[in-house]
Amino acid sequence: MATQTEKAPVRLPLQQALGLVLAEDVHTTVALPGFDNSAMDGFAVRREDVLDATSEAPVRLRVVADIPAGSGENPPLGPGECARIMTGSPVPGDADAVVPFEKTVQGVDISDEAATEVEVIEVPKPGANIRLAGEDAPAGALVGRTGDRLGARILSGIAAAGVAEVTVHARPRVAVITTGDEVMAPGSALEYGQIFDSNTTLVASLVAECDAEVAVQEHVGDGPREFADALARAVEAEVDVIVTTGGVSVGAFDVVRLTFEGDPEVSGVSFDKVAMQPGKPQGFGKLPTGQLVFALPGNPVSVFTSFEAFVKPTLSILATGEFSRTESSAIAVERWRTPPGRMQFMPVRFSQAGEVVRATSGGSGSHLVSRLSAAEAIALVPAEVEEVQPGDRLKIWEILP
Template sequence: MSDADWISFEQALDLVLGAVSPLGTERVPLPDALGRALDRRVEALAPHPPWDNSAMDGFAVRADDVRGARADRPVILPISDDIPAGAFPRGPLDPGSAARVMTGAPVPEGATGVVRVEHTDGGPDEDVRIFDDADAERHIRLLGEDVKTGDTLLEPGEELGAAAVALLATAGRGEVEVGRRPRVGVLSNGDELVDLDEFEEVLAGRRIMNSNGHALAAQLAASGADPVRLGIARDDPVDLRRRLERADDCDAIVSAAGVSVGEHDYVKRVLDELGFERSFWRVRMRPGSATVFGTLGGRPFWGVPGNPASALVAFETLVRPAIRKMAGFARPCRRSVTCVAGQDFRGPRAVVSFLRVLVASTESGDLVARLTGPQGSGNLGSMLADGLLALPAGTDTVREGARVRVIPLREWASPTA
């Protein structure tokens, strides 16, 4: 290994993101667009709401007709109209009257507010008694208050969550152009590995479980890709080559283990034989130092370390952003959050250290980060984390109470510290 391979994490991420591009688009039904990246701007074809409507169940009134209403001196108004949701007023609101109206129903022209039913006697007869004038000019949602015709609803690259899907529905989009999900081959390496169908070998102490294959496939699916299982390549160049050739229809490949310089680590040799164009072979990060990246047959190829925590951290930091870019997302990297160090944190100065942390909220509203436990690269349990706390290169200690940045991996789990 040369010093040129020992590149900074920032250089590595730039190389990875610079090597990939969005894969193009496909048209999918709106229900299938959830979690996908929108391809093109969406504009409103109609206003929302489409009419002045009531935000409450109650009675539409003119303000001048209810001024001064209170419990001991109610205002009594005749009910001139009854407008359930799905119906429309018979006409403008007659002065000196009230119209019964349900939430979402159009309010009659001339109404200035909707008195909530709790401030009335419910209008059991032809009249309604109003006991409070606080709603005289409230609870009417105006036409186009939320969205006007021609407004931009969503920008390209937006991740389509539930609210975005709802906006697309309001725009009448039964089908949506979204980024194509990358097909990514997932390969594990090593004679010592077995999968779930041979778990008895694990129980007997003869083999270890291929947890990386399952973890990487899960990470790919969560990142917006379709994982393609390539199985376990044995420590045999022929088997390794055969499995790599199975990925001919994939857009990228992620391979776990076999990328170091051990006598039986054949990945580098086989990659070279297949025309691998290397961008880097090692990164100044911990865990995940022995991460490989380049192109194989024009497709991105990552080789992540075999130690479980190393593999998962390398994926989160150097694979996931590229997969998201390939899938068309405008923001491929997670946004970090400011937290308070709940303990001293330490790491080697020469590298970026990604510490696995749990985050909890204090009564004062601060987010406090603490280690999940032992941080060894083989500790898979350390990845049951709320986030990754990055100690930058050149920093070996962060003291308790300092402000730190944490990359979220999931919802903050604990309500209190």
């Protein structure tokens, strides 16, 4: 089954919509609240009956009805009569105020169903403690706008409006395939020449931070059959995007490039050198079955900067229809060299004064894994700059922890 790179909105129950983005407006199906109801535990009264009430001369009323929350009753109230009422309960049509329990003579227990009388010690204001029908929102009011991200508060408002399902942008489904015979799972016993796999965790976590779903997560060696089989499983899983790491350069064992370049017309994926550092070798394309493919380099810093530059905007557009990046600028407080003719993506951290320094010593080398964990942002150094000088103002991409 072919997938679409522009995902159509889907209709989902509220319980499955947390974190997704609305694809159409949501309106209330009823007025909120739908009826006049009590804002307090107390007594629904005819205000004219208690206009003389004081603490020295309480007004005694007969309790002729009990109205719990959820009651559909509308008991009539005559002169000198009231109804015991709970918070959220419908207010009788004859009542025009609710006297809270605290404004009655002490010793009268509102929970005592045997109580037949109550003494009111204070005159309530007109409409006191009554929530009027529709005062929160009239029927048809807007409670969710297209483009809103559905957090707990918005979902609660939509539920209160009587809406059970919403139309949202579906999370993109992503396959993460890391490659390399030398790559071993964390916790393994390493032999000489082997390294731990950090790319699987890195890419899968970055995908999740983009509100996308990691539908397939695999590590394969450098055998062409292994990689081809992993691709087939990703396609079978009906993912929207495939992200690979490693095997994209010009080496004899770069399985990702060799697999796709074996038949580029069929694969739809091509490879090139991008004027950036780190992350020069890149592959991108679209399979005949519809999946977008991002073939990223294998070194972790290259993977990170490439994901930020290319994959993150794509996943955001697939998930929400738009993309925006948090950009700022900051002053460099140290000197470092830059690669000639290539834009440098330098992991940096902020000083207490808000200036930036390299996240660790050594540069932006693609193998410097410790630089990633120390980074708070990425500084973009233009290709024409040969050396960053203290005092230079740099564009900054802010990143998640």
